[in-house]
Amino acid sequence: MKGKNMAEGKDYKIIDVKEGNILDEFSTDKVILRGTYPYENSAFAENLEIQIIPEKGEVITKKIPYSGYFLKLFLEDFTLNGRDEIMVRGSFGGSGNFAIATIYQYKDNMLKEIFSQDMFDKKYKFKARYLDDYKVEITSDQLKRKYIIDISSKDKSVLDIIYNSDGTVKKGVLPYVSSINEAFPVNYVYRDNYNLLTQQRIIGVSNADTIGVMESFIDFKDGDFKNFYSRATIMGQKYDNKMRMSVNYK
Template sequence: MHSSFHTHRYQPDRLATDEYLLDMKQGDVTGDGIPDQIYLIGHKPDGPSGIFADHITLVIQDGYSQQRTVVPLQNNAGYNAVLLLGDFDKNQIPDILISIDSGGSGGYGIFYIYSFAHHALHKLFDSDSYNQQYKFRVQYEDMYKVSVSSAQLDLLFIIDISSKGAAYLATYYNENGMLKQPLQGEVLAIAALNPIITAENRASFDLQALQRIIGPTNADTLGYVENLLTWNGNRFDSSRLNVAIIGTPLQSHF
């Protein structure tokens, strides 16, 4: 379902003294044929040269009326805040994708997609809702295997970790390949949200959500969950989910 927001409209001549322009794009996001201006603004505690920003806010300036619609973001602090315009809901009107790096050790991202077609604001995607919706179980198994499962999607993946090295395997496994004790990993929150075109004759985008699979520690990357999301008319659904593993040097197997 679309989520509607009531937004405050104003017409400032310039940014406040403690606000900085983080990114700007131009495109017809209302569908009236007139290009609009889309801004990300935010406060930089370390001044104009700082790379961290908080109070990050989306501002949409209508190309015809010049009125501005201000959209506060729930998660509004991070690094490298950028905009991308593209049609994600298949109505031939560009939507607004906001991407922000959280900056934490987990490499999480903050993502929002808004539609402003016909001057009506709807939230199409947010990373918090995605993280709540897609849950995974990561379980170490005997004989140097790790299972990654989604009960929601009825999917199971098996990762072979036998090439992780003798010291690593000896930490968790006995010499006969049996686990010393039950052990779990984790699929972390969404790290990247990549627009992709899956059909040559289609101008709209699908989304690929990327999540890191880890072992008992954050530094122990086992692979990645790649979730292809397609708009179904009301929301983004998973149309294909894969697990990608990290390659090892070929010579180590000979």
Template sequence: MFIDAVTPPPIEMVIQEEQICTFDRKIGDVTGDGIDDFVYLTGHKKSPDAIYQEGITISVVDGVTNEVTEQVLDLNGGYGSALFLGDFNQDEISDIYVSISSGGSGNINYYYIYSFKDKTPVQLLDYQSLNQLYEWSVRFLDHYQVEVINDTLNQTYELNLSFKNKEFLQKYYDSEGKTREGVEGEVLPLGGLSPIMTPRGKGAYSLLSSQVIIGTAMVDHLGVIEIYLTYQEGKFIPYDMVIGEQGNIK
């Protein structure tokens, strides 16, 4: 049951704590009793106008009893934290997805998914598990080619950089297209993790992750790795992968 006309009560009314900040809020049944709950993302800031968020916590207020269940996230803090509710673990109850920005130049982000079924927080995903999913190597080849190697699966993909502008290519190749000495690349940690709807029905979601492939400088984007994941047997399992030049993947 979704309550369109109901406005969530201020979290300060049900959580007695000084200087608590509400970063985001949603309404939906996350406990599985068929009644909508009030879901908050709360924490602290150094000052009212600060943008850095600390002590980020998921707070679920039961839609019937106002009982509060909390889960503190295991990171120091970040920027622009946000909530999304959807069924990721296929139990027909909405789970709680949280995204938080690191605020750095690499556009690296942190993600969590929790089930609050029966008012018991259970972590379904954290960003570190996806960052550790595969080991990657990036190697420049002559004639404006780059090898992206999935060392975990022993699979190699090639990128063609010939479309890049002259200034960019001169950093990595000489006038004959030969690779300069000492140039190398890497795959950055998780930059994006988007819920994607599945054929299972309304409110059912899988995930699409993205990681940027860079050269020697953070701003030198070579391409992107996109991995599709679905929840099976207690964890998110990759079922498809696409690697291509930045901007050519849709």
């Protein structure tokens, strides 16, 4: 399927196609993700839109306000309403490697966005700071939780940027938690609907310095989402045959 994008003067191209029961519990609807490619032989697409082609009735079109790489569709029931929601997954690209993770629900004869990386950032904020004695604290006011990570095994050249010789934190040095880098649909064996697992990097002295990862499990109900469980995980470290630890910053 092709269509002319009059605004850009370029042809729409199909990016991905899936089938699911979007409009009704027992319907079979074709879902098409399409957009334009400004560069030849590139995975980057823009001017995105979702088209729903039902077995009977008119085509439903929804413009998506994102552009990115490696875009694909995922159709499953997130809200436990017996119908599939439409998830668009992809990457914004760049050194931050931020994820496109947006979910649309068909309701009242239209598609409504019920989750996105931007909506998550506004609803749940994680703050990070260095503590004395080589630790990092991550807090969330919304979740009323804090997480502590020990970074004492990091390379001395990195620790010297952050800490004084007595182990106290130098002024003006702050870690931070990025926006969503990955988002994975997950299904527990005892549940009929899907949840979402998101990952955010905890970043230290540079973008290449990943201290750890914040993982959040998202549940959906009544067209809204809730972070029902979060945890801070550390990055694995390499070690040689003599069991001496060396930090892996990748």
